[in-house]
Amino acid sequence: MTVERLGELLTEVFGHESFRPHQEAVCRAVVEGRDGLLVMPTGAGKSLCYQLPGLARGGTTLVVSPLIALMEDQVAKMQALGLAAERIHSGRDRGASRQVCLDYLAGRLDFLFIAPERLSVPGFPEMLARRTPALVAVDEAHCISHWGHDFRPDYRLLGARLPQLRPAPVLALTATATPRVQEDIAAQLGLVKPGRFIHGFRRTNLAVEAAEVPPSRRGALVAELLADPARRPAIVYTPTRKEATALASELKGEVRAVAYHAGMTARDRDDVQARFLAGRAEVIVATIAFGMGIDKPDVRTVIHTGLPGSVEGYYQEIGRAGRDGLPSRAILLHSWGDIRTHEFFLERDYPEAHVLGDVFRALKEAPVPTEGLAQLVPLEPDVFQKALEKLWVFGGAVITPEGDVSRGKDGWQRAYDEQREHRKTQLVLMRRFAEGPICRMLQLVRHFGDEEDDGAPCGLCDVCAPGDGLAADTRRTTPMEEAALRRALELLRPRDGQTTGQLHAEVVRQFPAVDRRAFEELLGGLVRAGLARLEDDAFEKEGRVIRFRRVFLTGAGSRPGAAVEARVAVPPPSTTKARKAKGAGPKRERLPKLPIPKPSAGRPSLPHGGARGKPGPEAPGALPALVDALRRWRLGEAKK
Numbered sequence: 293m294t295v296e297r298l299g300e301l302l303t304e305v306f307g308h309e310s311f312r313p314h315q316e317a318v319c320r321a322v323v324e325g326r327d328g329l330l331v332m333p334t335g336a337g338k339s340l341c342y343q344l345p346g347l348a349r350g351g352t353t354l355v356v357s358p359l360i361a362l363m364e365d366q367v368a369k370m371q372a373l374g375l376a377a378e379r380i381h382s383g384r385d386r387g388a389s390r391q392v393c394l395d396y397l398a399g400r401l402d403f404l405f406i407a408p409e410r411l412s413v414p415g416f417p418e419m420l421a422r423r424t425p426a427l428v429a430v431d432e433a434h435c436i437s438h439w440g441h442d443f444r445p446d447y448r449l450l451g452a453r454l455p456q457l458r459p460a461p462v463l464a465l466t467a468t469a470t471p472r473v474q475e476d477i478a479a480q481l482g483l484v485k486p487g488r489f490i491h492g493f494r495r496t497n498l499a500v501e502a503a504e505v506p507p508s509r510r511g512a513l514v515a516e517l518l519a520d521p522a523r524r525p526a527i528v529y530t531p532t533r534k535e536a537t538a539l540a541s542e543l544k545g546e547v548r549a550v551a552y553h554a555g556m557t558a559r560d561r562d563d564v565q566a567r568f569l570a571g572r573a574e575v576i577v578a579t580i581a582f583g584m585g586i587d588k589p590d591v592r593t594v595i596h597t598g599l600p601g602s603v604e605g606y607y608q609e610i611g612r613a614g615r616d617g618l619p620s621r622a623i624l625l626h627s628w629g630d631i632r633t634h635e636f637f638l639e640r641d642y643p644e645a646h647v648l649g650d651v652f653r654a655l656k657e658a659p660v661p662t663e664g665l666a667q668l669v670p671l672e673p674d675v676f677q678k679a680l681e682k683l684w685v686f687g688g689a690v691i692t693p694e695g696d697v698s699r700g701k702d703g704w705q706r707a708y709d710e711q712r713e714h715r716k717t718q719l720v721l722m723r724r725f726a727e728g729p730i731c732r733m734l735q736l737v738r739h740f741g742d743e744e745d746d747g748a749p750c751g752l753c754d755v756c757a758p759g760d761g762l763a764a765d766t767r768r769t770t771p772m773e774e775a776a777l778r779r780a781l782e783l784l785r786p787r788d789g790q791t792t793g794q795l796h797a798e799v800v801r802q803f804p805a806v807d808r809r810a811f812e813e814l815l816g817g818l819v820r821a822g823l824a825r826l827e828d829d830a831f832e833k834e835g836r837v838i839r840f841r842r843v844f845l846t847g848a849g850s851r852p853g854a855a856v857e858a859r860v861a862v863p864p865p866s867t868t869k870a871r872k873a874k875g876a877g878p879k880r881e882r883l884p885k886l887p888i889p890k891p892s893a894g895r896p897s898l899p900h901g902g903a904r905g906k907p908g909p910e911a912p913g914a915l916p917a918l919v920d921a922l923r924r925w926r927l928g929e930a931k932k
Contacts, residue, residue, distance in 0.1 A: 298323065301347055302340075305373060312337045314491040318463075319345045322427065327486040328463045329433075329478055331740065334611030335589075336492045338465045339366065342429035345463075346403065347375075351426030352396060354457065355405045358432050358444060361565065363405045365587065370403055379405040383558075397423055408435075408446040411453050412693050421456040428457055430481060433464035434604070437476040438685075438711050441468060441604035441718065445685050451480050467611060468604040471741040493607075493742040494750070497614045500732035501754035502624040502725075503763040504861070510597045510625045511542050517623065517762055518547055523593045524574040529609055531598035531633050533579055539597065540577040552578035580605065589616035595623045599630035601637070602718035603725055603739050623763050626726050634719050642712045643679050645705050647671065651679045652688050652699070659696035682708060717837070728841070729816025729861075730826045731755050738828070758820045758859055766859035769817055774856045776803040777814055781823065781854065784845050792826070792841045815843060817858030823849030 298319055302308050311319075315337055321328055322345035332338050346353030357363045363379045370377035378392045378401055396404050397419070404425075410416050434440035436447035454462060464477050464486075478486055505513060518526055524547065530536045533553040540551035550564045550573045561581075567573040569588050576582065580600075594613040600606040606624070614620025654668045666676050680697065683689035688704035691697045725735050733750035749756045754764040769777065776799055783798050784790060796811045806814065818824035823846055830839045848854055 321487040327483040335615035346427045349426040353427045354425040377403040381407040411449040434466040441602040499752040505625040526593040528577045549575040552582045554581040599626040655699035659698040729819040817860040821858045
């Protein structure tokens with residue numbers, strides 16, 4: 293089959309008259325026998341990039357896929373097209389899997405899907421190698437990388453097994469891989485001079501916004517946002533199973549909502565997923581256990597009720613909105629306290645290195661049953677299993693298919709410590725994304741290294757279009773704040789591109805009441821006013837990456853005397869826009885009136901949040917009376 297027939301197959305088999313952007317180049321490269329790395333967002337048509345060239349090359353395409361639900365969905369779709377597609381995974385009985393193996397060896401299959409853990413079954417890789425496949429496609433390839441957001445140890449088996457399946461070309465596919473993860477995927481899979489196709493991360497129909505909202509307000513805010521039928525179907529991601537169940541119950545009085553999490557039985561999860569896909573449920577409230585490979589094109593809204601653990605995971609999840617190309621929205625509700633939840637998960641999933649050391653020292657050269665080893669180490673069962681898993685991943689332990697374990701190599705700790713630090717960095721980057729006044733879509737595009745993107749602001753997010761946000765709120769700057777911003781513009785005109793820290797150090801000399809965090813928020817006002825732009829930057833020092841931001845003037849900001857009519861973000865206690873769809877909604881929660889002293893003449897005042905669009909009253913730089921009043925009020929509320 294020549295590459296010239298790709299167009300014919302595209303129409304005859306798949307019913308498409310033309311390729312989507314970037315698909316044809318990938319298909320041509322794979323048909324010619326080249327290895328490839330394809331990084332394209334959810335909904336961009338990655339599956340066709342192995343299905344079409346697999347057919348064109350003839351023989352059987354072997355597809356490694358991590359989720360049974362994803363596998364079943366793909367096989368059903370291909371069988372509906374008249375293709376001979378089968379799958380082998382733990383959910384199928386032994387007789388059915390044996391027949392699939394016979395069909396594979398006889399050359400009766402166009403596509404064979406397997407779960408990665410099958411490669412650890414004795415004799416299975418050797419069976420696959422008896423018939424060289426036409427193509428090996430590794431779906432969700434980021435799962436093979438330590439640096440990916442969804443690392444899966446079973447994927448590490450691929451690197452040792454793929455050489456047996458050569459000379460078949462290997463195509464790695466993923467929707468979420470940073471440049472570092474891309475390099476690791478290529479190395480782990482042993483890709484030979486792979487074609488790299490990193491495209492399409494900009495979503496032109498998706499408006500992204502982030503709002504700082506306390507946890508106690510998020511449930512009511514979600515209900516307000518989803519009261520409008522135009523914002524449904526919707527996916528709501530929660531940090532924990534408990535929150536998913538509670539919020540789904542809370543929403544049921546208003547919309548058809550269901551919960552989904554890993555604590556449910558497989559049958560219940562399948563039922564919930566089927567109801568959502570069929571439209572019998574309008575809102576699914578889920579943990580990150582839901583969504584990989586789910587193809588529901590008309591999701592209008594994706595809401596996160598807590599800070600995600602990584603930008604990669606967040607991008608994959610919001611990518612489930614608007615796959616039909618119609619206007620859609622992604623809303624992130626977050627606060628500083630969300631970090632505590634992630635710190636808990638980090639301690640659970642990545643124990644301290646000394647815990648792994650205890651297990652490592654108990655290992656011997658001779659294999660012993662895992663149960664016997666557990667008795668030698670005084671750790672809780674869950675902690676022991678997690679520590680042993682990490683030792684295996686980083687080479688400190690060797691585990692046989694039968695479950696026996698022996699000592700691995702020394703030197704595992706450095707790589708493990710780097711990985712643990714990387715997980716912390718992922719959270720830092722996610723927090724910077726949520727808090728930073730930089731175009732949301734542009735931040736995502738740059739994060740994934742989409743080199744073909746034009747770098748223009750999206751015009752849709754809460755930074756580019758602050759008046760259109762549903763959850764994010766803004767207010768006008770006070771006169772003192774505007775004066776501080778004019779000073780910042782004056783300092784940038786002779787020396788553009790200063791770091792935010794350098795600029796703050798100069799501004800605070802004249803405006804000592806403006807602390808660093810408040811200054812960062814004020815700079816967001818300059819960005820929203822079109823007078824400045826912020827760019828992330830970093831340098832390495834003593835092995836650590838130090839991240840910071842630079843401030844650059846726009847054409848409007850560089851003109852002397854430019855008017856400063858800026859708006860800054862404020863945490864909204866309620867969302868007036870969201871309530872328009874359902875009437876009055878919950879009443880705005882108000883703090884009690886507190887005595888605010890008059891500004892002193894000798895010192896600039898601090899902003900005290902005013903109403904939307906109006907400058908708030910000013911308070912002096914030193915606020916002892918206000919602080920005392922707030923403390924008394926807080927104590928009274930705590931006693932209640």
